[in-house]
Amino acid sequence: MEDRVLVTDIQRFAVNDGPGFRTNVFLKGCPMNCAWCHNPETKAPRPELYWKKKLCTQCGSCLDACPEGAVNAPVPVEEAAGEGSLYHKIMRSRCTGCMKCVQACRFGALEIAGRPMSTGEILDEVEKDRPFYANSGGGMTVSGGEPAAQGEFTYLLLAEARERDLHTCLDTSGLCDFSLLKALAGQSDIVLFDLKHLDGQVHKAFTGMDNRLILNNLVRLSRTGCALWVRIPVVPGFNDSHEFHRAAALFLSNLPRPVVRVDLLPFHNWCQDKYSWLGIDWIYRDADSLDPAFLELPADLYRERGLAVTIGGSGFEGYGGRAPGRPADAGCREM
Ligand code: SF4
Ligand code: SF4
Known part of the structure; x- marks a missing residue:
């Protein structure tokens, strides 16, 4: 295992990627190729x-x-x-x-x-924000890219964060071997699990990858009782139809155990500059950001199924990360 991985950013005071103030660690490298990706610099596993x-x-x-x-x-x-x-x-x-x-x-x-960093270097950086975690319930969110693509490193990072008594979220596409996903979840307080589309062909056309493993992993992870926040990036022309949201609400409400909440994340085009800096002709270059108000009606489809839902994923809304039926401080640990 590499003792360092490439980190594109350590973003402070994020409020949309888990409860409270988060310090987001973006690891480089992702097996998917989502057409709308908001972090194109995290896709390739090289500087x-x-x-x-x-x-x-x-x-x-x-x-x-x-x-x-x-x-x-x-x-x-x-x-x-x-x-x-x-x-x-x-x-x-x-x-x-x-x-x-x-x-x-x-x-x-x-x-x-993309600069190489060790787990210790990352956590020393994260710890600078510790004073902001106490009252907000915040902590570190490991994101990407796909953290599971650096599975062993991510496992150690989460385990060391646990030793330092830091609250942790794992932000994942769910596209990895289930045993790895379960191990990573077991070192995390909350798993932020991306759900993109239920239709395999549409999913593959927009992400380059089949969705069967992802959906299976979501079901299996739910069965463990892990604290799951399901995150749906809502993208024009991809999954912004009521039919999709109606089906997604049904699918999520039928998982073996209840998810903590569902976050609808509206597409935005703030990453245009990054595509330009990388010399990539982004197909969404001229697309407008999605007005969050557009998601009010889809959000109702989830509420009708008894699911807690946010628009935008602010960590201050909804539950503080506790999976129903589990102790308040258990999260995904000790599954
Ligand atoms: S453009 Fe040339 S100098 Fe710059 S990183 Fe690439 S090979 Fe090296
Ligand atoms: S040509 Fe542009 S990118 Fe190259 S060294 Fe000069 S300012 Fe920098």
Whole structure:
């Protein structure tokens, strides 16, 4: 096992990814390829380059520094930065990730997405937020990417967090071997489980992966009595129909044990810049963010089935993370 994994961000004071104030740790690497992904920099399991065209002066230092011929020659700033410009500084297919160009850039236009960190380094960073956890019921949320893609590392990270008496959430797509998922859940207080679509073909068309393992894992994890918050990213043209939400509410209400709550997470386009920095032509580039008010009617479909539901996933709404029928401090541990 690697004693370090790539972390793209440690985000402080998040309120939508578990109860209270959360410190979100984003691990890099994901087996899925969701078309709407809000964190495109977490998909690839290797360091990547951001090129921020608004900061680039086209000085050419990166061209001189690159040993692989992976940097495009400078063009006038207006030409590169103009609306609709197809110019991109980096030829990704040639780039080996040596990062010499980052060191050469004096204008902060090149940045590395993904730095290697050990469990201790991550937790020392997380612990800086400990004063904010006590009154809010917050803690660390391990996200991604897919944390299970770094299964052994994530297990150790959660176990060490437990030793430090930190509240933990595991944010997962559920796409992994069940024994691994159960082990990770067993080291977590709450599992935030993504449900994307019930139709296998639609799921595969938008994520690149079949959903049978995911749905099976959700059923099996529910059977353990784990504290489950099911999170549904609601994406235009994918799963924003009432038919989908009606079926999802039925499916979730029929799980072996009740989920703690369901979070409907409206699609947003705030990640447009990240796609641009990575040189990816995002198919949702021109799509508007989904108005949360649009989700009021779908939310009622879950409430009608007796499910607690939030729009946006604020950790201050609904339950504090306790699975019905389980001790308040048990969470998913000691299953
Ligand atoms: S070194 Fe930086 S500012 Fe200069 S051309 Fe390269 S990315 Fe742009
Ligand atoms: S990371 Fe290395 S190979 Fe890639 S563009 Fe920069 S200097 Fe070239």
